[in-house]
Amino acid sequence: MKKHTSTSSYHNGSPASTPPDHLIAEALRALAGPDDAAAQQAAQTDCGPWNHVRDALATARASGGQPAAQRALAALQHQYPDLTTLLASAQALDLDDDDEPASDAPSPLPLGGLPGWVREMVRHTAEAVQVPVDLAHALALGALSVATAGAMRVQLTSDWNEETCLYVMPALPSGERKSAAFALLIGPIEQWEDDERNRRAPEYTTSQARKRVLDKEIERLTAEAAKEQDASRKKQLEWALATAITEYERVALAAPFRRLLQNATPEALTSALVAHQRIAVVSPEPDSMQVLIGAGRDGPPMLEAILKGYNGERLIIDRQTRQSQRVAAPALTMVLAAQPHAVRDLIRNRALIERGVLARYLILLPPSRLGARAIAPPVIPELVKATYATHLRWLLDTCQPPAPEQRHTVTLSAEALHAVHAMQAMIEPRLHEQRGDLAGHPLLRAWAGKLTGHVVRIAANLHAAHCAARKVLPWAEPISGEVMRAAVAYCEPLIAHMRAVLGDAVMSDADRVARRVRAIIARYAAHGQITERMIYQAMRTESREMIERALQTLLKDGDLEGPLKVTGRKGGRPSKVYRVLIAPNATSAATTTPPGASYAAPEPAPEPAPEPAPEPAPEPAPEPAPEPAPEPEPVPPAAPPSAATNAAAPASKRVISMPPTPPAWYDVVKPLTQRLPATLSAEMGAPAGQPLGILIRRNDRPASSPDATLYIAPFDLPEGVSRAEAIAAGVQHVLAELRRRWPDAHPASAEGAEGAEGDEGDEGDNDLPPLPAGVKPSAWRAVNWRYVMHLATKRPADWERGVRTHAVLKGIPPEALLAAAQARAGL
Template identity: 30%
Template sequence: MGDPLNYLLELGFTLDEVETLKSRNDFTCQQMADAAKAIVDRGGNPLEAFGPRATGWEKPIPFDEIQTPDFPVEALPGPLGAFVECLAESTQTPEEMGGTLSLGVLATAFQRRYEVEVTRDWREPLCLYSSAVAPPGERKSAVISALNKPIYEYEAEVRAAEAAEIAQNQTERALLEKALEAAKNSAAKGKANFEEMRAEALELSARLAEFKDKHPFRLLADDTTPEKLVDIMDAQGGCITVSSAEGGVFDSMAGRYEKGANFDIYLKGHSGDPITVDRIGRKANHIKAPRLTMMLTIQPDVLNGVMNNSTFRGRGLCGRFLYAVCKSKVGHRAISPPPVPDRVRDEYRAFVRRILSDQGSGIIRLSPEADEVRKSYQAYIEKKLGNEWEFMRDWGGKLTGAVVRIAALMHAAECLGPPTDSPISAETMASATSLGEFFSGHAEAAYQLMGANESQADAKYILKRLSAVRLNRVTRSELTRLCRGKFGKAEDMTAALNILVERRYLQEVETDVGYNNRTQIAYFINPAIAGNDGNNGNDAA
């Protein structure tokens, strides 16, 4: 072998790398050369076996730094994408905030008139629960207000046009009620015309029973109680959108459910199952096909409370939401950003008014090509549910349905004629799956924030154990002993170790020959957690 230093240089190590490895591992040049030769003799690569090139370790990604995909603005239909993009620039907010909430605008327009058929036995309503998660001071109210402005304008115009008709309707009911009361009083007094008054009272009772009340037109509601929400939906033909920049709606759900309030509205409003609420001394609510959309911005602590509420999680509420865990721009925001251009704002306003004015109804269907895209995506999801998504099965199990709903909403928004006249295209379904991928990445982040991911917890445990010892390389068998009592066998650590590799705490290397010539996986440990650079990794664990 000759001179050990020359041998190492001939293998491809640089002088700096040799010195770094010597200082970090207390190796002599001869020990390093002997180890490198042994690796070469068994067909290995010593440059890899000594870990990432000695000076090539990247900084690990802390567990409190959540990796999430960017919002695919290009997937949004018509002028919606341009408005979301310009609004994000104007408000200096992340595009995922406006993009996620903008889907609620589409649902508000179409949920009361259409549903989508996946198979003959599977239909989905077009309502969505969307939630953008961001800390205080992220201008959530500005984003949600800008998106909703054309909806409020449309509401006001319809209410003004219907004001006289509603006033007449209310007057007619009041007259019928007074006439009925007078007829009952006359009949009860037992006068000669009893039978006549009795017949009149019965007729008026029947007319009141069949009387259809007209209510001021409404598309949006703010934070409200479950009881009041049922009343609003009943008055609006079973449909409403709850839009709020606060987390009060979850406080209402949680606090009032403990007192026995009607929690079913939030479950059945998403699935479209019939709702019946009977109350003593009040008119009952019977909603045949409820449609509830939610457009919410909430703070991380509210999300944590929602996710850790056993009722919400156990009854499937958490799995119904599409989450966007927004990247903060605070501290990096432009002081004088450009406003949304008038043309973009006007086109968005016209777009919203057009879809709100759609008076059609019916079943939207998938083209054969779109259905193939759906089947492929559903198969992909199914595999994940049995593996890396096991910790969020409640959410992943509803993803295919959510993607189909999004596809139908985008199809309806893009159609200038009735959306039932043509099927959803493969291109539209593919755009919906790209949104599905966005939301799945953010759902993982949301569930991670509340600690639902057991693999994440296992990874943090392994990291904590590694930070307590001074090692540069470890095998799975050694890790099993190091984490004795936590994992039954080495295979139980696979998911957690993969996370540590993804976050650059570990690097998997070629197998070493172990006991009885059995192969086993080894890992090099990032010096950042091995205690070699002053950071033992405890902040990440």
């Protein structure tokens, strides 16, 4: 779960204007309705000058959703423009709130669109069971789909309808406590199924008795019709016999009520759909994958149930050995916890790709928590579990089809339909066979082609969850624009997950192990050496043969050199030592010794004292650009200071990690106010008081790029110095250090990186383009024009797509923002 850090805006090194605590509390209290107890409670909290404002606004959003957050920004905008600009810029730049360096792991699924009763259960489950939040999030979406599938469908146009069925497949290895998470989030559905089966038991018993009566009646009528000589009487008997047979076939299909299946074969799945029409395959066990593995093995006939159950299309299975099976409008939901190796096997199955089976799945690769789980985590409050179970049971009871083989129709508001069209305009060019970034793999392209449908289905389930909180029938009102935009926010994280899945599945086992070993040794690039024992300890799940082959590959590729020598404790087993030759920019930002290191790292050279921060002065007028000259080689970065050096350094002079190569442009993102990790605090020599830091991100790389790393420049908060003064001093010191090391690099804006987060560059809110018709002034003022212009100048190939995405996030018609941006850029 992300932590909300404090955020500050700087103008030439000075902290921005600070809204008083009581005014923020009053604004939040005014935004909260009289029945919104959660928001009222949030309004009573101590918001603080800067360090708790964002937390308070996030709490308001958690209780009142995106509309409450937008209203809060609008209410504060006129009085405190710096705060509004700050939050708008952070949203536009997709800045992280974590105090850890960025990695190439997929972005987490957005929790903001979930209603409070689902979101709190997801967060508490992830914390109580110590599972990834994305696992709990995926199970919650699957639970909502189990409740709504087969009862309603979304109508986008007269010719385009989407069911609410979801096929969700989180992939995690053994030992991740998937079963415990399933029990908490799917358990209320199992209890409801048991209660519903007991309630319908008399009906089933009656149908079985009727079946026996009809069996005897058919035998009697058959015998009489065979003996009857009178043509008129014989015709009457044959008519009565046909009626009895028809009723018998209907009664024979009756079965004890069932909604959930676990280890179902394709044949059992087809039979369950025939008997119940609405079925969910939900299981945390690997055996549940047999429904897919068996379908891929047995060929197209067995795939029909999975394909047709997703779209609600007529399902007809003809068999020579038994009677044909037909379902007019099946509804199938699948929530399967897979293991990564099983997913790799599925992706290598051509039948599952070519028939579009895997393209219907939301395959997730949550980050593992093994090795970092809490020993005694807090339990889930009973109120949270009871609220979740109550609302979910209400959905299960309420979401019933109006008649057999029919659906309720859920429509979209004009704003929601506009968001769908904007999302389509953003995704469609990316599917181009030659130019699209989503066309590199057949499965990725097929899956992305269905991404709009996936998002609409997620929106329908979010809409139903919001309606459940208010006890309103989901088909009684259209899906709002806020809900649809919350669903659109799933796009990029889902794409990142699918890329990660494919990146791991399409490579051979040897290449996969080599990639893992390379990632491990990259962490030690700053130390220069790594022992063989450390590699084996980090790769316990892989065979020794595979690790040795990976080491040979890395030695051949020049990423390692050695072995240099054999080390070990007295009486212990010796271990080979390798020299790490991976480029420093492939390493993590942290230069601390990773856990488990048993060797002595080379003593780092003392870092020269950086020059004091220069007084900000107006920049001279730019001269005509000279002829391009060879780029000077950057000054190599000094080794990280030792703990003793840091301890002796002034509070604002401590730098533990700087980018090893000059970025094309840099950004001082935000101050870091949480407690730093213990290893990092020890390395920087910080006391156990209030360590602070500045996060710096390379913004000349996509956020998903491995080298778009967050670098940490820590400093302390001395006694007698205010937080704002300490942060300002830290920012100035970081800027001075960047300028000293790389004079040719330039900050994100003309005033320097200190204005990167709170300013709009030279063109602020006072120089906005004319307000287009139909656009809210608050949304127009929240546009981050510096970010839009940066796209135009630094990433022209992605400019239009980036502008459209920014417009969707701000609730602005993409064409309006695109036209204004083109006029502003002189295009």
